[in-house]
Amino acid sequence: MLWADWNHSCAVIASVVPFVKARMSNENYLNHPTFGLLFRVCLLDEGQELYATLYAHRLFFVVTNDASGLAFDPIGRVEAKQMIDQRLRVIRRTGEQAEYDQLQRTYKQAF
Numbered sequence: 001m002l003w004a005d006w007n008h009s010c011a012v013i014a015s016v017v018p019f020v021k022a023r024m025s026n027e028n029y030l031n032h033p034t035f036g037l038l039f040r041v042c043l044l045d046e047g048q049e050l051y052a053t054l055y056a057h058r059l060f061f062v063v064t065n066d067a068s069g070l071a072f073d074p075i076g077r078v079e080a081k082q083m084i085d086q087r088l089r090v091i092r093r094t095g096e097q098a099e100y101d102q103l104q105r106t107y108k109q110a111f
Contacts, residue, residue, distance in 0.1 A: 026102070032072060035059055041080075041110070042087045042103050050083055057110045081111055 028040035030051060038051040038061060047066055053059045060080035064071040075083075084107050091100045 029054070030063065030070070032061070035061075038063075041106055042084060044083060044087065050080060050087075052080070052110060077111070081107075084110075 028049075030038045030040075032038050035053055037054040039054050041050040041052050041060075043049050044062065047064055049063050049065075051061045051063050051072075058077070060075050060077065062073045062075055062083075064073065084103065088100065088103055088107065091103060
């Protein structure tokens with residue numbers, strides 16, 4: 001391998017590393033066909049997650065993932081707030097402090 005090729009390879013690897021680190025975070029996003037980018041607020045149940053619009057935090061969706069694919073069910077703010085409250089209680093009982101703190105921050109931002 002020539003020196004120039006090795007330097008180019010290192011530059012390519014260095015440019016990929018930040019992307020890999022970003023993908024390793026706990027944030028999950030989905031692209032809704034009408035409302036654009038949604039971020040995952042929390043896990044609700046097996047195969048069900050609560051998502052919200054990325055920028056406004058006004059529209060909420062229960063996303064169900066099953067054999068037929070993804071299903072987006074819109075819900076109101078009050079129902080989303082109740083679901084997050086319920087999830088916070090479950091997390092508090094299990095003692096997962098890091099997840100609890102993260103969801104509590106998201107809760108305060110959204111409501």
